[in-house]
Amino acid sequence: MASSSGLCSSFQSLKPKLSFLIEKDPISYRNHTKLFAKSATPHIPPPFSVQSVAREVPADISSSSPSSNNFPTMQKKGLEKGPRALWGRYVDWLYQHKELGLYLDVSRIGFTDQFVMEMEPRFLDSLKSMEELEKGAIANPDERRMVGHYWLRNSKLAPNSFLTSQIENTLLAVSKFADDVISGKIRTPSGGHYTQILSVGIGGSALGPEFVAEALAPDNPPLKIRFIDNTDPAGIDHQIAQLGPELASTLVIVISKSGGTPETRNGLLEVQKAFREAGLEFSKQGVAVTQENSLLDNTARIEGWLARFPMFDWVGGRTSEMSAVGLLPAALQGIDIKEMLAGASLMDEATRNTALRNNPAVLLALCWYWASDGVGSKDMVVLPYKDSLLLFSRYLQQLVMESLGKEFDLNGKKVNQGLTVYGNKGSTDQHAYIQQLREGVHNFFVTFIEVLRDRPPGHDWELEPGVTCGDYLFGMLQGTRSALYANNRESITVTVQEVTPRSVGALIALYERAVGLYASLININAYHQPGVEAGKKAAAEVLALQKRVLAVLNEASCKEPVEPLTIEQVADRCHCPEDIEMIYKIIAHIVTLASCMHKVAADFWR
Numbered sequence: 279m280a281s282s283s284g285l286c287s288s289f290q291s292l293k294p295k296l297s298f299l300i301e302k303d304p305i306s307y308r309n310h311t312k313l314f315a316k317s318a319t320p321h322i323p324p325p326f327s328v329q330s331v332a333r334e335v336p337a338d339i340s341s342s343s344p345s346s347n348n349f350p351t352m353q354k355k356g357l358e359k360g361p362r363a364l365w366g367r368y369v370d371w372l373y374q375h376k377e378l379g380l381y382l383d384v385s386r387i388g389f390t391d392q393f394v395m396e397m398e399p400r401f402l403d404s405l406k407s408m409e410e411l412e413k414g415a416i417a418n419p420d421e422r423r424m425v426g427h428y429w430l431r432n433s434k435l436a437p438n439s440f441l442t443s444q445i446e447n448t449l450l451a452v453s454k455f456a457d458d459v460i461s462g463k464i465r466t467p468s469g470g471h472y473t474q475i476l477s478v479g480i481g482g483s484a485l486g487p488e489f490v491a492e493a494l495a496p497d498n499p500p501l502k503i504r505f506i507d508n509t510d511p512a513g514i515d516h517q518i519a520q521l522g523p524e525l526a527s528t529l530v531i532v533i534s535k536s537g538g539t540p541e542t543r544n545g546l547l548e549v550q551k552a553f554r555e556a557g558l559e560f561s562k563q564g565v566a567v568t569q570e571n572s573l574l575d576n577t578a579r580i581e582g583w584l585a586r587f588p589m590f591d592w593v594g595g596r597t598s599e600m601s602a603v604g605l606l607p608a609a610l611q612g613i614d615i616k617e618m619l620a621g622a623s624l625m626d627e628a629t630r631n632t633a634l635r636n637n638p639a640v641l642l643a644l645c646w647y648w649a650s651d652g653v654g655s656k657d658m659v660v661l662p663y664k665d666s667l668l669l670f671s672r673y674l675q676q677l678v679m680e681s682l683g684k685e686f687d688l689n690g691k692k693v694n695q696g697l698t699v700y701g702n703k704g705s706t707d708q709h710a711y712i713q714q715l716r717e718g719v720h721n722f723f724v725t726f727i728e729v730l731r732d733r734p735p736g737h738d739w740e741l742e743p744g745v746t747c748g749d750y751l752f753g754m755l756q757g758t759r760s761a762l763y764a765n766n767r768e769s770i771t772v773t774v775q776e777v778t779p780r781s782v783g784a785l786i787a788l789y790e791r792a793v794g795l796y797a798s799l800i801n802i803n804a805y806h807q808p809g810v811e812a813g814k815k816a817a818a819e820v821l822a823l824q825k826r827v828l829a830v831l832n833e834a835s836c837k838e839p840v841e842p843l844t845i846e847q848v849a850d851r852c853h854c855p856e857d858i859e860m861i862y863k864i865i866a867h868i869v870t871l872a873s874c875m876h877k878v879a880a881d882f883w884r
C-alpha cells in the first residue's frame with residue numbers, strides 16, 4: 279500500500295511545509311496587493327479601507343429587493359465569477375488572527391463596497407453599544423439586567439471589584455473541585471474514584487457543555503459525560519441504564535440558571551429515584567450550578583449536596599459556556615479550561631477592533647446582514663468539516679435564534695426578526711440535503727468551518743498515492759464551496775488550525791460578539807426570550823387541564839358500574855367545553871400510560 283512507499287514519506291514531510299504556506303500566504307499576498315492598489319487607487323484609511331480589486335461583476339444574476347427599511351438603498355448585484363477577481367476579493371478581505379490561527383474568508387458573500395460604506399456608521403454605533411454593554415450598561419432592558427459574559431474571560435473588565443472577585447473565586451473553586459475529583463481527593467461515598475458525570479440541564483444549560491464535550495473531551499477522559507437534556511422518560515431511562523452499576527461513581531451535575539426549569543427538575547427527580555432504587559444517597563453525589571437562592575440552590579443547600587457553584591444573574595443561559603455551567607463539566611473531563619478562556623479573551627480583544635475589516639465579528643455580522651437582507655430572509659447553514667464540531671451548529675442554533683428571533687424591536691415596533699440556523703457536518707451532509715442547497719430553493723447561505731489539521735501529527739497515511747483521508751475531506755469542502763458559488767449560493771469560511779480548547783473558546787466568543795453586534799444593528803434585545811415563556815405558560819395550562827380531566831375520569835371509573843363518558847361530557851364536566859380538542863389529546867395520552875385508567879379507557883373508547 280502507499281503508506282509504506284517512499285512517495286508517502288516524502289509527501290508527509292512536505293505536508294507541514296504546505297500548511298505553513300497556507301497559513302502565511304494569503305495575508306502577505308494581500309499586503310503586497312495593497313501596495314499595488316495604493317499606486318492605482320487612493321488608499322482609504324481605516325476603519326473600512328474599501329479596496330478596488332479587479333472585479334468582474336456580471337449583469338444582475340440574483341438581485342433581490344431587500345424588504346427592511348434600514349437596508350442600504352442599492353440593489354444587490356450578482357456574485358463575482360471570474361477566478362482572478364475572486365482571488366483578488368479573497369486576498370483583499372481575508373481576516374487572519376495569527377495568535378489564534380483563525381481565518382475568516384468572506385469573499386464568497388457578494389457585498390459591495392457601497393454596501394460596506396453605507397453600513398460603516400451603523401457598525402461603529404453597534405461597537406459603541408457593545409462597549410457600553412461591556413462597561414455594565416443595562417443591555418437587557420426588559421429584565422433590567424447587565425450582560426456580562428465577556429467579563430468571564432477577563433474578570434478585570436467587570437464593572438466593579440465585587441463582580442471581579444465573584445468571577446475569580448468561582449473559577450478557582452471550579453478548578454479546585456475538578457482537580458480534587460480527578461485526583462481522588464474527593465471520592466465517591468464508597469471510597470472510589472468518580473468515573474462518570476451525568477449532566478442534567480436544558481437549553482443554554484446543556485448545549486454548550488454538549489458541544490464542548492463532543493469537540494474537546496479526550497478519548498479517555500478522567501470522567502466520561504452523559505446528558506439528560508429533556509423530559510423524555512425513555513431518554514432518561516436510557517441514560518441511567520447506560521450508567522448501570524457506575525451510577526455509584528457518577529457525579530450528577532444539575533445545571534439551571536433559574537433553578538426552576540420543569541424539564542431539569544423532572545430530570546433531577548428521575549435521577550434521585552434511580553439513586554434511591556440503587557440504594558445510593560443522591561445528596562453525596564449531587565452538584566448544583568445555579569443562581570444563589572434559586573429553588574435548586576435552596577434544595578441543594580438544605581439537602582446538603584456535595585457542592586454548589588454560582589450562576590450569575592448577568593450571564594444568559596445561551597452565553598454561559600465560560601461560566602461554571604460550561605467550565606465545570608469541561609474541567610472534569612480533563613479539558614484545559616484556562617485555554618478555553620484564553621482563546622475567548624483573545625477573540626474578545628479582536629472583536630472590539632473599530633478598524634472594521636480587521637474585526638471578524640463585524641465581518642460575520644456584515645455578511646449575515648447582506649445575505650439575509652437584514653431581516654433573516656435567508657437561513658444560515660453551518661457546516662463544520664470535522665466530526666468533533668458536529669454540535670457547533672446546534673449550539674449556534676440557540677445562540678443565534680433565541681437571541682435574534684424577536685417579534686418586537688427595542689422601540690416596540692413589530693419586526694419579526696431572526697436568522698435561522700441549521701446544519702450538521704461535512705462531508706456527511708453532502709449525502710443528505712446539499713443537493714437542495716446546490717439546485718433547489720435559494721433560501722440560505724452557508725458557513726463552512728474548516729480545520730487545517732486532519733489528525734495528530736504522525737498519524738497520517740496515504741489511502742492512494744499522495745492522497746490521505748483528510749485530503750478527501752478538504753476536497754469535499756472546497757468542492758462544495760465552489761459548486762455552490764458557481765450556482766450563486768453565497769458562503770463564509772471560518773478556518774482554524776485545529777480543534778483545541780483555545781480555538782473552541784475563540785469560536786464561541788466570535789459568534790457571541792457577532793450576535794451582539796447584529797442584534798444592535800437590527801435594534802433588538804438579544805438577551806431576553808419572551809417567546810419561550812409563552813410556550814412554558816401554555817404547557818403549564820395543559821398540565822392543569824390534565825389534572826381536571828383525571829379527576830373527572832377517576833370519578834366516573836369509581837362508579838359501579840363504571841360510567842361511560844363521551845368526550846363532550848368530559849369537557850363539560852371539566853367546565854371547559856371549548857378545550858375539547860386538547861381534552862381529546864390528553865385522554866389519548868393518559869389512556870396509553872396509566873394502568874389504573876385501563877378500565878375507564880376501555881369504556882371511553884367503546
Ligand SMILES: O=P(O)(O)OC[C@H]1O[C@](O)(CO)[C@@H](O)[C@@H]1O
Nearest residue numbers: 481482483534535536539595810
Ligand atoms: O438554565 P435554565 O434557567 O434552566 O434555563 C434553560 C434554558 O431555558 C431558556 O430560558 C428558555 O429556553 C433558555 O434561555 C435557557 O438556556
